[in-house]
Amino acid sequence: MNNFKPVVQGFEQQFPKFLPQDPNQLCEAIRYSALAPGKRLRPYLLIETASIFNAPTPQALAAAAAIECVHVYSLIHDDLPAMDDDDERRGQPTLHKKYDEATAILAGDALLTLAFSILGEHAPQLSKPLADAAGWAGMVGGQMIDLAAENKTLKLEEIFILQSLKTGALFHFCTQAGAMLGNASETEKAALKEYTSALGLLFQLTDDLLDAEGDPSKLGKATRKDDAAGKATTISLLGMDGAKALIIEQANLAKNALLKLKGREVIHLHGLIDFIQNRER
Amino acid sequence: MNNFKPVVQGFEQQFPKFLPQDPNQLCEAIRYSALAPGKRLRPYLLIETASIFNAPTPQALAAAAAIECVHVYSLIHDDLPAMDDDDERRGQPTLHKKYDEATAILAGDALLTLAFSILGEHAPQLSKPLADAAGWAGMVGGQMIDLAAENKTLKLEEIFILQSLKTGALFHFCTQAGAMLGNASETEKAALKEYTSALGLLFQLTDDLLDAEGDPSKLGKATRKDDAAGKATTISLLGMDGAKALIIEQANLAKNALLKLKGREVIHLHGLIDFIQNRER
Numbered sequence: 230m231n232n233f234k235p236v237v238q239g240f241e242q243q244f245p246k247f248l249p250q251d252p253n254q255l256c257e258a259i260r261y262s263a264l265a266p267g268k269r270l271r272p273y274l275l276i277e278t279a280s281i282f283n284a285p286t287p288q289a290l291a292a293a294a295a296i297e298c299v300h301v302y303s304l305i306h307d308d309l310p311a312m313d314d315d316d317e318r319r320g321q322p323t324l325h326k327k328y329d330e331a332t333a334i335l336a337g338d339a340l341l342t343l344a345f346s347i348l349g350e351h352a353p354q355l356s357k358p359l360a361d362a363a364g365w366a367g368m369v370g371g372q373m374i375d376l377a378a379e380n381k382t383l384k385l386e387e388i389f390i391l392q393s394l395k396t397g398a399l400f401h402f403c404t405q406a407g408a409m410l411g412n413a414s415e416t417e418k419a420a421l422k423e424y425t426s427a428l429g430l431l432f433q434l435t436d437d438l439l440d441a442e443g444d445p446s447k448l449g450k451a452t453r454k455d456d457a458a459g460k461a462t463t464i465s466l467l468g469m470d471g472a473k474a475l476i477i478e479q480a481n482l483a484k485n486a487l488l489k490l491k492g493r494e495v496i497h498l499h500g501l502i503d504f505i506q507n508r509e510r
Numbered sequence: 511m512n513n514f515k516p517v518v519q520g521f522e523q524q525f526p527k528f529l530p531q532d533p534n535q536l537c538e539a540i541r542y543s544a545l546a547p548g549k550r551l552r553p554y555l556l557i558e559t560a561s562i563f564n565a566p567t568p569q570a571l572a573a574a575a576a577i578e579c580v581h582v583y584s585l586i587h588d589d590l591p592a593m594d595d596d597d598e599r600r601g602q603p604t605l606h607k608k609y610d611e612a613t614a615i616l617a618g619d620a621l622l623t624l625a626f627s628i629l630g631e632h633a634p635q636l637s638k639p640l641a642d643a644a645g646w647a648g649m650v651g652g653q654m655i656d657l658a659a660e661n662k663t664l665k666l667e668e669i670f671i672l673q674s675l676k677t678g679a680l681f682h683f684c685t686q687a688g689a690m691l692g693n694a695s696e697t698e699k700a701a702l703k704e705y706t707s708a709l710g711l712l713f714q715l716t717d718d719l720l721d722a723e724g725d726p727s728k729l730g731k732a733t734r735k736d737d738a739a740g741k742a743t744t745i746s747l748l749g750m751d752g753a754k755a756l757i758i759e760q761a762n763l764a765k766n767a768l769l770k771l772k773g774r775e776v777i778h779l780h781g782l783i784d785f786i787q788n789r790e791r
Contacts, residue, residue, distance in 0.1 A: 331593050360625075
């Protein structure tokens with residue numbers, strides 16, 4: 230049906246080569262978190278977009294490794310006691326539980342830094358886009374709003390802004406990076422931006438659904454955290470039916486955006502929409 | 511005598527322009543730490559080296575801003591309760607004391623990321639050298655060894671390795687960046703590497719002296735921390751006289767390295783050696 234599995238397997242064969250292997254606790258911690266079983270959604274999105282535009286595979290793989298390093302670092306820091314205080318991630322103890330907080334802070338720092346070493350070597354033109362997507366005006370900014378949200382009730386619009394920063398910015402980077410590496414046109418980049426906007430929101434909505442309805446043993450992490458933290462979510466604001474309707478709407482928006490990539494083989498980006506829409510609860 | 515003050519003043523006029531100004535807690539925290547009165551030693555070293563080789567000033571300023579962002583992020587994370595647990599830095603409360611731990615973690619993350627946004631825009635060829643100097647095989651690696659050192663007594667040689675990673679790697683980046691921006695020769699780069707090796711060790715030795723003998727009110731941070739933590743330092747291993755002798759030796763090594771930069775105006779890099787050697791205790 231779709232090529233998610235083989236592409237992710239290909240990525241996972243290469244990814245360890247980008248990680249340090251020295252026999253010390255820092256490098257072991259980096260590999261513990263980076264090589265834990267993850268969905269690899271961002272690498273997939275980047276590699277698949279790059280392949281649509283016939284971008285060089287080694288560059289796409291390196292950029293995919295960089296984005297996964299950034300994603301893993303963000304999970305490590307988000308899980309810290311001072312942040313979301315999570316004990317489990319990807320089906321194993323969080324890094325600060327496995328080692329200690331200092332190791333988790335430093336391993337996260339090292340992974341973020343490593344991303345820019347990888348890009349600097351293989352695709353330096355992507356350094357600024359990644360930094361902008363990941364920084365104060367992107368992912369970190371979104372995380373900051375998310376933390377502040379524990380003390381107040383966000384409106385739906387504010388949740389969408391939060392989501393567009395916290396997860397949307399990196400999604401955008403993935404498709405823009407693939408497009409840049411393959412010299413896509415501005416029109417095509419704009420269509421991909423529409424696609425990832427809808428895809429990111431779809432991802433958030435299904436994530437909230439999983440948190441509300443999902444099975445922790447299948448997800449490899451605790452559920453109903455937002456509820457316990459008194460945080461407003463798309464579910465608490467829209468209701469289950471409203472959220473499900475919005476999921477269908479965003480899936481259609483994403484599909485319509487792909488129609489604008491005329492003459493490009495978008496079947497797998499199309500499949501990714503279904504994949505996210507129907508992920509296991 | 512030397513141009514340290516005017517160069518640093520010039521840098522400090524430009525530095526705020528590289529920082530985000532949005533009216534939210536994350537951006538305020540970034541500016542609180544980044545604009546606190548710091549020595550700006552790394553920006554000075556980078557700008558001065560760049561000027562020796564007639565590198566373009568805007569690029570040198572941007573690279574100096576990037577290295578200072580990395581330095582400030584490292585201070586913020588080092589000060590966290592899970593790390594060195596410091597209450598005061600640069601004469602003001604540490605960031606997690608001023609705000610909270612989550613804000614400090616995220617502001618540090620954002621500053622590290624910002625460094626690569628700045629380089630990506632103004633000097634992308636420096637992204638990989640900076641990432642390598644700051645990451646697992648450089649500064650972060652050194653910090654990890656430093657934390658582990660609380661539970662065992664390091665030998666002198668191990669302290670030197672620690673120092674070469676924790677502070678030396680960024681010092682090297684400063685002179686290498688200046689040299690790269692000014693198209694210095696490989697011989698010149700090698701001489702600068704010798705210079706910064708000695709300068710970095712000199713800095714560490716005088717830092718240990720300041721920690722042992724210095725006045726906290728002049729330093730803007732607590733002293734005798736290493737002693738309290740039971741950490742071996744150059745002072746505890748060499749004795750005060752031995753450390754002072756090594757300071758003179760390293761200062762001479764640094765001066766000799768500068769002699770190899772024939773035909774270049776090294777007077778201010780020479781002055782920096784004296785400046786570090788004699789900084790106020």
